[in-house]
Amino acid sequence: MNTLLKRSGLAIAVAGLCISAGAANASSHREAPFITEVPKVDGTDFYMFRSYETGRADFVTLIANYLPLQDAYGGPNYFDLDEDAVYEIHIDNSGNAQENLTFRFEFSDNLNDIQLPVGPDGDQQMVSVPLKNIGDASDGDNVQVSQEYTVSVIRGDRRTGTVETATNVTDGTATFDKPLDNIGEKSFPGGYQAYANQHIFEIGIPGCATNGQVFVGQRKEAFAVNLGEIFDLVNTNPLGPRDGEGAGDLADKNVTSFALEVPTECLTGTAVTGMDQPVIGGWTTASVRQARVINP
Secondary structure: OOEEEEEEEEEEEEOOOOEEEEEEEOOOOOOOOHHHHOHHHOEEEEEEEEOOOOOOOOEEEEEEEEEEEEEOOOOOOOOOOOOOEEEEEEEEOOOOOOOOEEEEEEEEEEEOOOEEEEOOOOOOEEEEOOOOEOOOOOOHHHEOEEEEEEEEEEEOOOOOOEEEEOEEOOOOOOOEEEOOOOOOOOOOOOOHHHHHHOOOEEEEOOOOOOOEEEEEEEEEOOOOEOHHHHHOOOOOOOOOOOOOOOOEOOOOEEEEEEEEEEEHHHHHOOOOEEOOEEEEEEEEEEEEEOOOOOOO
């Protein structure tokens, strides 16, 4: 299988009480010409840090962002992920710049096929609704198309290593629901944040004694940069007055985040020692099939 690969990465040191940043390889926000043809697998930023919520000090949070520059009004299809792609977060804990542990995400569509009668009385036809939802989107019966995903845990090479399936602790299945994107207040009368929070799942990670947490869905873009000025021949004045605070040109954009919280001991394994502490590296990739042999 030939694949198109997009990656971004980060290396950190996991200390007894802290995480310190190391070397980082930046990724693009659509600057790479070829990735513009397949924006659903465009990886932007990757973050890896020690969880800072109360009681979560023994966890590491991994966040991989994909599909940048999402506009709030990007309907009616919005920003589903690619069913034919694999999205992966890789961890190197042996210091050889090769993955020892991979978390693979794969997505599939769920079609509810809500139909409504259209036409004059006596000659009506049932027509599928061309929208994501026909009412309160927090009620699955009102949703036309949604997505779910699985998480596989691969030890060793990401293509030839040992593959095990993570479980949704909530219901004992191997699937997790991805929330719809933020269509608007009328579609989410109870508030989008409350709806999205229902899609934070406890995840059973094979080989880990303690469960983690996982969420995949639309989030507000946290990257701060004035893209317009940068691409306009670097039309900025770093010594001049600041026009305002915030995320610049990305202030009103969204992105799809893969957030995975993993027990630290599950990531370090036999990590090499540096500065008297285990050191791990992490990066993300997205791959899509480029060719398929029908009759070899």
